[in-house]
Amino acid sequence: MTTPLDYAHEHAEEFKQQLFDLLRIPSVSTDPAHKGDVRKAAEWVAAELKRVGANNVEIIPTEGHPVVYADWLGAGANAPTILIYGHYDVQPADKVADGWTSEPFEPVERNGEIVARGSSDDKGQMFIHIKVLEAYLKTLGNVPVNLKFMYEGEEEISSPHLKPFIRANKDRLKADVCVISDGGRFEKTRPNIDYSVRGMTYMQLDVWGPTRDLHSGGFGGMLSIRVRGGEQAAIDTAARVQIWKRCKNALSRSFPRDAEYKNEIYLLRISHSSDTL
Numbered sequence: 001m002t003t004p005l006d007y008a009h010e011h012a013e014e015f016k017q018q019l020f021d022l023l024r025i026p027s028v029s030t031d032p033a034h035k036g037d038v039r040k041a042a043e044w045v046a047a048e049l050k051r052v053g054a055n056n057v058e059i060i061p062t063e064g065h066p067v068v069y070a071d072w073l074g075a076g077a078n079a080p081t082i083l084i085y086g087h088y089d090v091q092p093a094d095k096v097a098d099g100w101t102s103e104p105f106e107p108v109e110r111n112g113e114i115v116a117r118g119s120s121d122d123k124g125q126m127f128i129h130i131k132v133l134e135a136y137l138k139t140l141g142n143v144p145v146n147l148k149f150m151y152e153g154e155e156e157i158s159s160p161h162l163k164p165f166i167r168a169n170k171d172r173l174k175a176d177v178c179v180i181s182d183g184g185r186f187e188k189t190r191p192n193i194d195y196s197v198r199g200m201t202y203m204q205l206d207v208w209g210p211t212r213d214l215h216s217g218g219f220g221g222m223l224s225i226r227v228r229g230g231e232q233a234a235i236d237t238a239a240r241v242q243i244w245k246r247c248k249n250a251l252s253r254s255f256p257r258d259a260e261y262k263n264e265i266y267l268l269r270i271s272h273s274s275d276t277l
């Protein structure tokens, strides 16, 4: 009997050529000029899901790029349901500026690796799940679990429309477990499972003033916080939070108590913005 794994090995070359087709679509979500390509990638993914035997395949519009949904629920109500997440959009790729030695959207094989924009983030991973469904259906005619696919086209722009999409499609997306194949690997030959990861915090801190140089002998202690103007400081989240707390304490709290001092250093204002995912 041919097993799903046998099938995958036998069709490896065919799978690779199909992945190459997907990689050739420059679905760069950050660039409005590629809106049509992002759509094209969504259509490619939907067509492939349909071709391998997924049901309810739909390209669902959002206010931005669409979400591709599909499912295979043939394992029955008693079997667990897995929701698979992936994204078909990619980062931009400037061949010269980014130092590519081949065309970013023309896949090549180098030392056993597929080199193309999106091959490891995230087209390669999301494609594998489709091929797993194909391999099971072609050999065993079924899958031991129910599968739901949710492939978005806005991951590289922080998924602005995914939250409202999930809220609006709670029932459709209901699952026992969600598998996200969009992480890193620490070793090439050993797959890893990432869990308990945290979110990200974006923060911008703007400080206006002072308007003249301040002598360290007179102001150094008070203004020991170094805020680099216009430069992206390479500091981690914990450090950012620390800096923000220190700024808030030192500037917002101390100065208003001493109007004269505040005037002297010409601190104009301080503000911040943050967004927690």
Ligand SMILES: [Zn+2]
Pocket: 087, 121, 122, 155, 182
């Ligand atoms: Zn990704």
